[in-house]
Amino acid sequence: MVDMKKYVLLSILLLSTIIGFSQAKKPTLMVIPSDNWCIKNGYVQTQDVMGTIKTFPDYKAAVQNDTELLMVLSKINTLMADRGFPLKNLESVLKTLETQSAEVSMLTSKAGNDLAESPTDVLKRTANADIIIQLTYVLNQVGPKKSITFMLQGLDAYTNKQIAGAQGTGQPSFSTELTVLLEEAVISYIDDFNSRLQDHFNDLFANGREVALQVRVFNGAAFDLEQEFDFKGETLECGEIIEDWVSDNTVQKRYNLSDYSENRMIFEQVRIPLFDERDRAMDTRRWVRDLRTMLTGAPFNTPVKIYTRGLGEVWLILGEK
Amino acid sequence: MTIFLTMPDSAYLTEFVLCSKYQNLKNMNLKNLFFVSLVFFLFSFSAEAQTKKQRAAAGYIISNYEVECMGTGMDGTQLIKVWGFGKKPDDAIYNAKKNAVHAVIFKGILGGKPGCMTRPLINKPGVEEQHREYFNSFFADGGRYLNFVSQTGDGKVDRIKVSNKDYKVGVIVAIMHSQLRAELEAAGILKELSRGF
Numbered sequence: 001m002v003d004m005k006k007y008v009l010l011s012i013l014l015l016s017t018i019i020g021f022s023q024a025k026k027p028t029l030m031v032i033p034s035d036n037w038c039i040k041n042g043y044v045q046t047q048d049v050m051g052t053i054k055t056f057p058d059y060k061a062a063v064q065n066d067t068e069l070l071m072v073l074s075k076i077n078t079l080m081a082d083r084g085f086p087l088k089n090l091e092s093v094l095k096t097l098e099t100q101s102a103e104v105s106m107l108t109s110k111a112g113n114d115l116a117e118s119p120t121d122v123l124k125r126t127a128n129a130d131i132i133i134q135l136t137y138v139l140n141q142v143g144p145k146k147s148i149t150f151m152l153q154g155l156d157a158y159t160n161k162q163i164a165g166a167q168g169t170g171q172p173s174f175s176t177e178l179t180v181l182l183e184e185a186v187i188s189y190i191d192d193f194n195s196r197l198q199d200h201f202n203d204l205f206a207n208g209r210e211v212a213l214q215v216r217v218f219n220g221a222a223f224d225l226e227q228e229f230d231f232k233g234e235t236l237e238c239g240e241i242i243e244d245w246v247s248d249n250t251v252q253k254r255y256n257l258s259d260y261s262e263n264r265m266i267f268e269q270v271r272i273p274l275f276d277e278r279d280r281a282m283d284t285r286r287w288v289r290d291l292r293t294m295l296t297g298a299p300f301n302t303p304v305k306i307y308t309r310g311l312g313e314v315w316l317i318l319g320e321k
Numbered sequence: 322m323t324i325f326l327t328m329p330d331s332a333y334l335t336e337f338v339l340c341s342k343y344q345n346l347k348n349m350n351l352k353n354l355f356f357v358s359l360v361f362f363l364f365s366f367s368a369e370a371q372t373k374k375q376r377a378a379a380g381y382i383i384s385n386y387e388v389e390c391m392g393t394g395m396d397g398t399q400l401i402k403v404w405g406f407g408k409k410p411d412d413a414i415y416n417a418k419k420n421a422v423h424a425v426i427f428k429g430i431l432g433g434k435p436g437c438m439t440r441p442l443i444n445k446p447g448v449e450e451q452h453r454e455y456f457n458s459f460f461a462d463g464g465r466y467l468n469f470v471s472q473t474g475d476g477k478v479d480r481i482k483v484s485n486k487d488y489k490v491g492v493i494v495a496i497m498h499s500q501l502r503a504e505l506e507a508a509g510i511l512k513e514l515s516r517g518f
Contacts, residue, residue, distance in 0.1 A: 026518035079396070082499070085514040168435050171392060188393045188436040191498065195440045198514055205517055 024205070024274040025281045025311055027130035030088040031076050033062055033069055034136040041066065059127065063091045071179055072135060075186045083194060093127045100125065130157055130311050137182060145172040150185035152193050154200070158212050158312030159269065164196035208251035208271035211284045211312040215242055215265040221319020222302060224262040229299050238300065239265055245291050246270065284314035291316065386420040389433030397499025399437040400473060401430055404491045410480055413490035414472070421494045422466040425501060442502055442511065452510050469501045470494050
């Protein structure tokens with residue numbers, strides 16, 4: 001009897017420790033200058049895409065040439081680190097990407113084989129984060145008076161929603177230097193921005209992480225999403241069975257199926273729990289794994305590829321790996 | 322018996338009408354005055370009751386103070402002008418400092434120059450009630466709130482004598498809102514930004 005009590009106590013203690021230390025996957029944040037700022041300041045690259053000249057921001061040129069930008073990025077990073085949430089540094093990320101590219105192209109095995117890298121892997125080697133903090137500032141000048149209009153936008157990379165923001169125009173000044181005005185603007189707006197970011201995190205903990213799911217079909221697949229199957233006593237289209245699975249596996253059945261055709265389903269505003277039933281931190285890949293298992297089994301018996309984009313977006317592609 | 326019926330002459334009639342009107346007016350005025358006084362009397366009671374209610378609800382502070390932003394200070398500091406009431410100017414300044422910390426925690430600084438946090442540190446309803454004991458001790462006279470506020474400038478204050486017994490004093494103070502946030506996080510009232518990750 002005493003031994004039994006000991007076991008029960010020990011189990012409770014162990015369980016409480018596991019629960020106590022459960023931590024959700026931390027989103028990465030990075031500050032980047034907005035497209036608007038890059039274009040206005042001439043830090044752009046142009047590319048001919050199918051006969052159309054397109055303009056892209058050139059972040060590397062911006063951080064290498066613009067001291068004020070560097071100061072603002074550094075100030076925001078410092079203040080966020082002070083508040084317990086260090087950010088990815090844009091300049092370091094860009095440098096790492098370059099070094100990695102060089103290493104990937106040079107690295108070979110002893111047998112002389114290169115590292116395997118698909119075109120998508122190359123495409124994915126870009127500066128990215130789960131939450132992008134987009135920075136814009138403009139120097140206003142009226143006669144000798146100068147002021148700064150400053151804007152911070154926190155954008156969720158997967159849902160494309162603005163989850164936090166702070167903006168405003170500072171006090172006009174006759175003599176203050178631009179860097180000082182910028183520093184003042186960062187100090188003024190960062191805490192309001194953080195307050196909104198905290199609201200977003202609170203919502204995430206209360207209602208689950210908001211992610212996006214796309215279901216697609218390879219050309220060589222044996223069936224499409226409109227193929228009917230007898231599944232659990234019902235005859236339903238493959239897409240409808242997938243939708244039922246999503247409904248059963250979301251927090252409070254919250255999701256939005258914004259597009260459904262024979263070849264693709266787009267689920268948006270999908271709320272997934274932060275932890276699985278074993279208290280492990282959940283991300284979209286782990287979440288969608290059970291759906292893959294279901295589709296690879298009877299009656300579907302199809303290979304399924306999972307393609308992830310960071311913490312918050314996943315594509316499930318039917319028909320091949 | 323002969324009865325003489327005489328018509329009053331017009332001057333007499335006018336005087337009579339005027340007199341009666343004056344009398345009516347006088348009566349009316351007295352009545353009105355009585356009612357107006359009564360309303361004022363009752364209103365003063367209800368206003369007093371409201372103030373008492375507010376005081377009781379707030380517990381440690383009268384929340385109808387005025388506050389405006391004066392700009393940004395150093396990292397994690399904001400400068401605000403805040404007004405306080407007191408029987409002596411010094412009491413009013415003391416009260417103003419308390420109001421300044423209260424504003425940053427519960428109200429946000431919405432008016433004045435740019436540079437202050439427009440959102441309060443605590444924006445979830447009911448937190449003040451939930452942690453009443455903590456805030457009663459925090460805002461007690463000489464309480465910990467004083468660690469996060471300091472008077473700035475050359476000590477100049479705006480002083481208005483609002484009644485024989487009360488002063489209203491406006492003072493510019495610096496609020497260390499980052500440290501204040503850290504204190505509230507340590508007390509478990511606010512969540513750290515990275516908590517849970």
